[in-house]
Amino acid sequence: MSEPEPLDSEADSILAERRAKLERMRGAGPAYPNDFVRGDHAAELQAHHAQAARDELEANPVQVAVAGRLMLKRLQGKVSFATVQDGSGRIQWFVSDADAGAEAHEAFRHWDIGDIVGARGVLFRTNRGELTVRCSQLRLLAKALRPLPDKFHGLTDHEARYRQRYLDLIVNETTRRTFQIRSRAVAELRRWMTDQGFMEVETPMLQPIPGGAAARPFLTHHHALDMDMYLRIAPELYLKRLVVGGLENLFEINRNFRNEGISPRHNPEFTMLEFYAAYRDVRWMMEFTEQLLRHTAAAATGSPTLSYQGQTIDLAPPFERLTIPQAIQRHLPDASEARLADPDWLRSQLERLGAQIHPGAGIGALQLTLFEHTAESKLVQPTFVVDYPVEVSPLSRASDARPEVAERFELFIAGREMANGFSELNDPDDQAERFRRQAEAKQAGDEEAMYYDADYIRALEYGMPPAAGCGIGVDRFVMLLADAASIRDVILFPHMRPQENRP
Secondary structure, three states, X not given: OOOEOOOXXXXXXXXXXXXXXXXXXXXXXXXXXXXXXXXXXXXXXXXXXXXXXXXXXXXOOOEEEEEEEEEEEEEEOOEEEEEEEOXXXXXXXXXXXXXXXXXXXXXXXXXXXXXXXXXXXXXXXXOOOOEEEEEEEEEEEEXXXXXXXXXXXXXXXXXXXXXXXXXXXXXXXXXXXXXXXXXXXXXXXXXHHHHXXXXXXXXXXXXXXXXXXXXXXXXXXXXXXXXXXXXXXXXHHHHHHHHHOOOOEEEEXXXXXOOOOOEXXXXXXXXXXXXXXXXXXXXXXXXXXXXXHHHHHHHHHOOOXXXXXXXXXXXXXXXXXXXXXXXXXXXXXXXXXXXXXXXXXXXXXXXXXXXXXXXXXXXXXXXXXXXXXXXXXXXXXXXXXXXXXXXXXXXXXXXXXXXXXXXEEEEEEOOEEEEEEEEEOXXXXXXXXXXXXXXXXXXXXXXXXXXXOHHHHHHHHOOOOOEEEEEEEHHHHHHHHHOOOOHHHHOOOOOOOOOOOEO
């Protein structure tokens, strides 16, 4: 175990002073009591009594019991004011010798910013019109030994905010708002799905064969079974096994794990909503996904029109639909139809852009890579990109009219992929052949290629109805809703390198 991080002299002095106060508290009785019953929350009091005038509150006293973290303290002779923050918001306290008693007031004077405190009293409105608790009883419920960041500068260092999310939540209102939006969005996604007749299920996160996406998995070992297992990269193949079993409309909101790089859009552990509908196709799935995201945005933020990083994103109008060549041509004018069908021209463009090209890439894969380097980041307003090449869509149903094209879409908003959906491949022989090609690519060195899953093929051989499926990146969607620049801003505890010295 690493040694504790050394404190600077000022912080060391504050910590020593607060520990001395804690020791005196221990000598007087329980230092961390748990017998104070809070009956009221700041936001509810502020909302319920917003219109109550000063005379009304004096004539009809409202008894309250509040508790939270001491964020501000102003000492003014025989009276003091404090601002206390609970999980819902803030409210002001008024403490005086006359109301709380000289002894309790004197003890309050020695409480520190950051302490967890409780009080009982009545509401009144100050001369400035601020709703305030006139405290008659005071309790120190938990001593804060470490000081909060300076109130004027707050916790602004991004790395410190991610590593000490508890502190970030205390001092940054924007962070609290972000995770409130996330909570509302996830709850609304779940409510919408169940209201539309979908059943929520849970599938394994430890899998003997990782499948459902092209990604490098995390490997672990189960000692009792003495077998290697993988953290799942997607729930898809298990969810479709359930469709075979007769669960025709189902969804899961849960974690996926991919052993890939970290960026403003990527975290090794992330949340997905994945859902499947039997007897539906990709066209129905695009309409459903559009409605789902539009409704959730309005429910979580109050409007389907969002402000994201200085741009206005409007989810209200119908989402645009483009093929990969159409998207490329919009942002690369010299990409004629003939050139987009020429592998040599595509390779020359990708080399110019410094893109990594897989040796066995066909026309479709080359077009997709060119799209990712020229057009993807420019798709600001909601856009479905459709007709993906079959060669990069190993689980998607091929079009009957154009066998080289998959009935697949990806949804892009604010220049990043938000959802991936398609008509499901339910032909066991076709799926087995695609698995074989993926297995060959893996043997050739492609770490993200899929494994051959014989049990999934066996499930398809029992017959899976025609179906459509979609996966939505919840973290990226919340980034959009909360106007967050990085995926780390919407994950409570993002993964980071360990610090050499821990506080």
